[in-house]
Amino acid sequence: MQGDLQGEEPAEFKLSSQHLACPSCDSLIDTSELVDGDTATCPVCRGFLTKFTSDGVSRVISYATSALILLVFSCAFPFLSFKASGLESVMTLPGTAIMLYTHGMTDLALLVGAFILFIPSLIMVLLLLFYIPLKLEIASPWLVFAGRSVFALQHWCMVDVFLIGVIVSLVKIVSMATIILGISFFAYVGFAICFTLALTNTDRLQCWLAVERVAGNQF
Amino acid sequence: MKRTTAASCGMSSCHVCYKLASQSAHQCPRCGASMHQRKPGSLQRTLALLVTGCLLYIPANLLPIMITDQLGSSEPSTIIGGVVLLVQLGSIPVAGVIFIASVMVPISKFAAMYYLCWCAAKEAPSNALKMSKLYRITEFIGKWSMVDVFVVAILVALVSLGGVLVIRPGAAAMAFAGMVMVTMVAAESFDPRLLWDKMDDVNE
Numbered sequence: 001m002q003g004d005l006q007g008e009e010p011a012e013f014k015l016s017s018q019h020l021a022c023p024s025c026d027s028l029i030d031t032s033e034l035v036d037g038d039t040a041t042c043p044v045c046r047g048f049l050t051k052f053t054s055d056g057v058s059r060v061i062s063y064a065t066s067a068l069i070l071l072v073f074s075c076a077f078p079f080l081s082f083k084a085s086g087l088e089s090v091m092t093l094p095g096t097a098i099m100l101y102t103h104g105m106t107d108l109a110l111l112v113g114a115f116i117l118f119i120p121s122l123i124m125v126l127l128l129l130f131y132i133p134l135k136l137e138i139a140s141p142w143l144v145f146a147g148r149s150v151f152a153l154q155h156w157c158m159v160d161v162f163l164i165g166v167i168v169s170l171v172k173i174v175s176m177a178t179i180i181l182g183i184s185f186f187a188y189v190g191f192a193i194c195f196t197l198a199l200t201n202t203d204r205l206q207c208w209l210a211v212e213r214v215a216g217n218q219f
Numbered sequence: 220m221k222r223t224t225a226a227s228c229g230m231s232s233c234h235v236c237y238k239l240a241s242q243s244a245h246q247c248p249r250c251g252a253s254m255h256q257r258k259p260g261s262l263q264r265t266l267a268l269l270v271t272g273c274l275l276y277i278p279a280n281l282l283p284i285m286i287t288d289q290l291g292s293s294e295p296s297t298i299i300g301g302v303v304l305l306v307q308l309g310s311i312p313v314a315g316v317i318f319i320a321s322v323m324v325p326i327s328k329f330a331a332m333y334y335l336c337w338c339a340a341k342e343a344p345s346n347a348l349k350m351s352k353l354y355r356i357t358e359f360i361g362k363w364s365m366v367d368v369f370v371v372a373i374l375v376a377l378v379s380l381g382g383v384l385v386i387r388p389g390a391a392a393m394a395f396a397g398m399v400m401v402t403m404v405a406a407e408s409f410d411p412r413l414l415w416d417k418m419d420d421v422n423e
Contacts, residue, residue: 015239020237021225025412026415027222027224027415028225087380089378089379096373098376099372103375103387108393111400116369148250151235155407161365161366162369164369166373169374172310208237211249
């Protein structure tokens with residue numbers, strides 16, 4: 001890399017493989033002295049750069065596995081039920097999208113289904129496909145594809161937003177009828193927690209450095 | 220603060236894996252993503268998407284977001300109508316959440332993104348640090364506007380008691396979801412490094 005340096009460089013500045021360009025201000029920052037538990041923040045723009053944890057890989061695998069199990073539970077049981085004037089209606093989690101479809105809003109149904117169920121579960125599966133080979137130090141052929149897909153999709157899951165939506169709608173209709181929280185509701189809350197923890201432990205820089213280590217001379 | 224940028228060393232950083240590579244590289248040597256020193260056409264894309272988002276915000280507010288059918292009479296309600304109704308019913312906190320998520324967040328997001336684009340293109344930011352913070356907040360709050368769409372989806376799925384009480388989704392829900400998605404992409408296509416480049420140019 002040294003060969004790429006150009007003449008206008010200050011003499012004391014040496015670019016090493018441990019350098020990182022801050023994604024929000026392009027300043028070069030040395031990340032070689034991070035120890036377990038350290039968080040690196042850009043000194044120029046104060047943006048988050050990376051968090052180094054020695055057991056990050058195992059954490060992501062366990063959170064992602066728990067999230068997937070809880071997601072299966074939250075699809076299998078009633079989410080909320082609603083009782084008014086002797087009538088009862090039960091809502092399931094996939095039902096949120098399916099009912100929009102039956103009311104003729106196919107596009108919105110697809111979006112809601114994708115944001116709360118499909119993309120989050122896809123991300124968890126991709127995280128497992130990405131991190132298990134890293135843990136076992138196997139250079140699996142899908143490693144780079146799975147990693148890139150995780151980072152492309154991570155902005156598009158709205159599990160936490162949906163839970164706030166549930167609370168808001170409960171308060172909206174609680175005066176109209178009796179509302180019963182189902183097993184799925186609690187499973188989904190657990191899913192949201194595990195999901196968020198899995199994603200916050202996924203560190204962009206550290207996981208790609210691990211890919212580089214595992215794939216070795218391939219790069 | 221004195222700093223050395225990757226661009227001044229003739230390097231560009233991969234937007235997926237942060238790998239530094241020579242700016243002549245088109246593909247990241249580590250993850251294979253296409254590499255650019257700055258996001259290509261960042262300002263044009265952001266502005267185009269922002270205008271689209273603003274246009275979608277008009278039907279999202281004018282059309283009904285959900286329709287309540289109660290014993291044969293149907294009553295459409297808009298976003299603002301829903302907030303007013305909640306205030307009248309006395310649930311001020313929920314009215315606040317809906318008002319912030321569906322009115323304040325989108326409008327302040329439009330204003331912030333236009334301002335950031337204007338700073339990056341014309342006027343050098345007097346304080347790039349504050350601008351970066353503004354950008355990070357804008358990026359973070361983007362998806363929280365979806366709350367209103369989810370509330371509609373949940374109420375539609377939950378409240379369907381045959382002919383007695385049924386809630387149906389309105390056309391505004393789709394326009395609103397579209398607005399949120401378009402502005403999320405707009406925030407993603409804006410390149411905050413342009414603000415710092417502009418400031419460096421002025422200081423030199």
